[in-house]
Amino acid sequence: MADESTTLYARLGGYDAIAAVADNLLPRLASDPQLGRFWQHRGNDGLRRERQLLIDFLCAKSGGSLYYTGRDMFTSHQGMRISTTDWDAFIGHLNATLEAFQVPEQEKQEVLAFINSTKADIVEV
Numbered sequence: 001m002a003d004e005s006t007t008l009y010a011r012l013g014g015y016d017a018i019a020a021v022a023d024n025l026l027p028r029l030a031s032d033p034q035l036g037r038f039w040q041h042r043g044n045d046g047l048r049r050e051r052q053l054l055i056d057f058l059c060a061k062s063g064g065s066l067y068y069t070g071r072d073m074f075t076s077h078q079g080m081r082i083s084t085t086d087w088d089a090f091i092g093h094l095n096a097t098l099e100a101f102q103v104p105e106q107e108k109q110e111v112l113a114f115i116n117s118t119k120a121d122i123v124e125v
């Protein structure tokens with residue numbers, strides 16, 4: 001059984017494991033026919049910045065000793081017109097990534113619950 005007294009950050013494997021999750025997930029999103037539009041015509045440095053902020057956000061929110069300097073989820077996605085079907089596609093890719101790393105069921109559920117807690121701030125249409 002998972003040790004619930006340890007942070008999710010530690011149980012996921014810390015910074016490097018979370019960075020590896022981001023590096024697996026982001027190309028899946030960018031190459032998805034439905035979601036790809038959000039990453040079209042983005043400069044390389046903007047993509048690097050977004051990757052780093054995603055890692056920082058996930059590390060900070062899962063209990064890592066890191067300070068997230070990015071914008072909140074509402075501010076950073078407002079105006080993109082992200083729909084519920086976009087959201088479902090995102091969750092499908094996230095599930096595939098968590099499967100690829102064989103993240104245990106308990107931790108997988110905690111990650112999904114946290115991501116779902118951001119949905120109301122991100123989905124607009």
Ligand code: HEM
Nearest residue numbers: 038039050053054057070071076082086087090115118122
């Ligand atoms: C369908 C779902 C999503 C889409 C299409 C999407 C798309 C994007 C795009 C295009 C950016 C870059 C914005 C910019 O540079 O101005 C961005 C930024 C970001 N996203 Fe998402 N996103 C989604 C869901 C999420 C979720 C679920 C999380 C975290 C739990 C997240 C975390 C972030 C973070 C941390 C940033 C950077 C914030 C900043 O620039 O300060 N996104 N997202």
